Amino acid sequence: MLLETAAPRIPPAATTAKTTTKDREKKNDMGKPGGGSMAMDMEAGSVSPVWPARPASMLPAPPQESWLPWLVPSFAFANTMIFAYSMYINDCPARHPPGDTCVFFSSLGRFSFEPLSINPLLGPSSGTLDSLGALDYNKMVHGESWRLVSCMWLHGGVIHLLANMLSLLFIGVRLEQEFGFVKIGTLYIISGFGGSLMSSLSFQRKISVGASGALFGLLGAMLSELLTNWTIYANKCAALLTLIVVIALNMAIGMVPHVDSSAHVGGFISGFLLGFILLIRPQFGWISRKHIPPGYDMNFVKPKYKVYQYVLWIMAFIILVVWFMSGLIQLFGDRFKS
Numbered sequence: 001m002l003l004e005t006a007a008p009r010i011p012p013a014a015t016t017a018k019t020t021t022k023d024r025e026k027k028n029d030m031g032k033p034g035g036g037s038m039a040m041d042m043e044a045g046s047v048s049p050v051w052p053a054r055p056a057s058m059l060p061a062p063p064q065e066s067w068l069p070w071l072v073p074s075f076a077f078a079n080t081m082i083f084a085y086s087m088y089i090n091d092c093p094a095r096h097p098p099g100d101t102c103v104f105f106s107s108l109g110r111f112s113f114e115p116l117s118i119n120p121l122l123g124p125s126s127g128t129l130d131s132l133g134a135l136d137y138n139k140m141v142h143g144e145s146w147r148l149v150s151c152m153w154l155h156g157g158v159i160h161l162l163a164n165m166l167s168l169l170f171i172g173v174r175l176e177q178e179f180g181f182v183k184i185g186t187l188y189i190i191s192g193f194g195g196s197l198m199s200s201l202s203f204q205r206k207i208s209v210g211a212s213g214a215l216f217g218l219l220g221a222m223l224s225e226l227l228t229n230w231t232i233y234a235n236k237c238a239a240l241l242t243l244i245v246v247i248a249l250n251m252a253i254g255m256v257p258h259v260d261s262s263a264h265v266g267g268f269i270s271g272f273l274l275g276f277i278l279l280i281r282p283q284f285g286w287i288s289r290k291h292i293p294p295g296y297d298m299n300f301v302k303p304k305y306k307v308y309q310y311v312l313w314i315m316a317f318i319i320l321v322v323w324f325m326s327g328l329i330q331l332f333g334d335r336f337k338s
Helices: 012-018 021-030 071-090 105-111 126-132 147-153 158-179 181-202 212-228 236-253 261-278 307-337
Strands: none
Touching: 071 105, 071 126, 071 147, 071 158, 071 181, 147 181, 158 181, 158 212, 181 212, 181 261, 181 307, 212 236, 212 261, 212 307, 236 261, 261 307
16 A cells, blocks of 8 residues: 655665664554554555444444343243132032042142042132133123133133143243233233133133133234244244244144133234234344434434334234224123113
């Protein structure tokens, strides 16, 4: 990068002799990253560009730190405690004296399970569950609408509880780490409500309990999150195939007898729509305004979300509101008229 001049050539030996220790240090520093100034000392009248290090404010924002999951484990703990309370209220020995027909009566006493002929899932009676807030269509349409939410905290037995809580921890903890407790808690409750709403409209002859609607809502949200944030995933097809297999297996399990599959479908649809609303991520390469240096050309700044993400958000919100409103009107319409 040295400029040639008309000055007489100096022998190499003389040049070497005139080179000072300070000059050598400057020359060595120029090739080092961050060492000295990147502008080279030149003859009078020469111009050298300066290449400063890229400002940290122009770099993409670092990925968001993972949240500490506490809400999902709290949900699992609450469900377990409520199940223990339901067994205490059930009091199988008092219902079937002398109690020797109750399962594990000798070791559990009052907390022993109903006979297998009554409840093969190792749990309380249907009467106990109904008194605690199971989904009962006849009681809901006569003023007990709170059962749409209370039923998701009750379980029919130990087997039912373990299956749901293991699934909740396996799916929910990862989602809470990525999106936080507010979004996942909202997703869980509303999906459970959507599952209860569909169950009450299509499963009216029997009572229903369980967190399956909320769990299927988490699965549905995982699918919509993958679709709406499609551009930021590296292994798109592998992630989609894995998720479809998991959803298909859970749907197949939900088709066995004595399982309220309508709650699964309602929860899945609710979670799928909510995923477009709650789990949307900024597109790859987006830089927050607080990280943009003054004077930066805003024409080169990417918008936070892509157009299709906005479209999916609006469509999902409208469909969810219309679906919930139509379901509630269908369920409680006669009560509102009276």
